[in-house]
Amino acid sequence: xxxxxxxxxxxxxxxxxxxxxxxxxxxxxxxxxxxxxxxxxxxxxxxxxxxxxxxxxxxxxxxxxxxxxxxxxxxxxxxxxxxxxxxxxxxxxxxxxxxxxxxxxxxxxxxxxxxxxxxxxxxxxxxxxxxxxxxxxxxxxxxxxxxxxxxxxxxxxxxxxxxxxxxxxxxxxxxxxxxxxxxxxxxxxxxxxxxxxxxxxxxxxxxxxxxxxxxxxxxxxxxxxxxxxxxxxxxxxxxxxxxxxxxxxxxxxxxxxxxxxxxxxxxxxxxx
Numbered sequence: 001x002x003x004x005x006x007x008x009x010x011x012x013x014x015x016x017x018x019x020x021x022x023x024x025x026x027x028x029x030x031x032x033x034x035x036x037x038x039x040x041x042x043x044x045x046x047x048x049x050x051x052x053x054x055x056x057x058x059x060x061x062x063x064x065x066x067x068x069x070x071x072x073x074x075x076x077x078x079x080x081x082x083x084x085x086x087x088x089x090x091x092x093x094x095x096x097x098x099x100x101x102x103x104x105x106x107x108x109x110x111x112x113x114x115x116x117x118x119x120x121x122x123x124x125x126x127x128x129x130x131x132x133x134x135x136x137x138x139x140x141x142x143x144x145x146x147x148x149x150x151x152x153x154x155x156x157x158x159x160x161x162x163x164x165x166x167x168x169x170x171x172x173x174x175x176x177x178x179x180x181x182x183x184x185x186x187x188x189x190x191x192x193x194x195x196x197x198x199x200x201x202x203x204x205x206x207x208x209x210x211x212x213x214x215x216x217x218x219x220x221x222x223x224x225x226x227x228x229x230x231x232x233x234x235x236x237x238x239x240x241x242x243x244x245x246x247x248x249x250x251x252x253x254x255x256x257x258x259x260x261x262x263x264x265x266x267x268x269x270x271x272x
Contacts, residue, residue: 009168009272011195012038015053016264018175018201018215018237019077026243031266034077035174035237037197041272042144042165046070048172048197053266054081062087068142071099072174073158074110082111083120091128096142098134100149100159108133150189152176154214162189168272169193171230174237177211178220187228194272196225197264200235203250218250222258232270233261 015021015033022032034051038061045061047054047069061067067087072078087093099107111133116123124131134140136159139148145165152158154175161172171190176199178186190196200218202210207217218235225233235254238247251263 007269007271008040008043009166010040011170011197011270011272012040012058013053013234013236013264013266013268014038014047014056015051015081016236016238016266017051017053017077017240018199019240021052021077022240026245029244029265030238030247030263032240033266034080035072036081037172037236039163039170041163041168041170044068044143044145044165046142046145046163048072048161049078049174050080050082050085051078052081054085056266057086062090062093064093066094066096068096068098070147070161070172071097071107071110071159072152072161072172073102073154073156074099074113075156075175076114078174079111079114083115083122088124088127088129088131093129094132095129096132096134098136098140098142098147100137100151100157101135102157106133106135108135148189150185152186153182158214160186160189162193170195170272171197173198173224175199175214176216177214178216178224179211183224183227186224190224190228190230192229192231194231195270196228196230196233197236198224198233199237200263201237201239206239218254218263222254222261225261226258231260233258234264234270235262236264238263 036053
């Protein structure tokens with residue numbers, strides 16, 4: 001059965017925050033939910049990460065018989081929304097989860113570390129929807145979508161994804177360091193993409209103090225986008241301390257130099 005959501009060849013930001021979710025009047029515009037992106041491409045519905053933004057899944061997606069989830073890594077902010085995923089709470093559906101083997105654990109073993117007592121009282125097997133696990137390597141396919149995988153620079157490791165289908169290409173680079181050593185490889189991986197979703201958690205000043213944290217600056221993200229000729233770029237994984245006012249000023253500065261680049265906002269939709 002063809003798996004489509006209402007806006008084919010589109011990307012919807014369900015959560016753009018990093019490290020931990022935030023709320024309050026200072027976080028209304030860019031949002032406070034952690035990493036989760038909905039991609040509808042070449043007849044497939046694919047989620048990128050399962051932060052608290054997964055709670056924002058559109059109603060039409062909940063009615064599909066199958067959707068897929070790619071996990072960049074299983075740090076808490078990227079998986080914490082999965083036990084409360086509304087799709088899993090409904091019978092008749094199947095969620096296929098894909099992740100690289102890490103710390104000796106296959107995809108299913110990583111997920112069930114969180115999704116089991118004492119951290120959570122209900123296991124995936126007890127949820128109404130079916131869950132299937134796939135341990136991946138360098139390249140694989142979901143229907144007519146090809147996914148290439150590259151290892152990023154992050155404590156414990158992180159998978160970067162390049163998704164290609166229907167003549168469109170989306171690159172997802174969360175939780176990775178961009179510097180003079182990593183830039184060439186990252187640029188080659190993302191070359192000519194229609195949309196680059198790129199970690200830019202810090203300002204350049206903040207990055208100099210936290211370069212070992214496994215994240216990048218929004219200035220470095222823009223440089224990567226320019227270097228790889230990305231048609232569009234959205235900075236993701238906003239620091240929980242960064243308010244709408246701070247992010248708005250940074251985005252304005254970026255738009256002055258790169259009109260097609262900006263900051264991801266919870267709820268925004270990009271047509272590819």
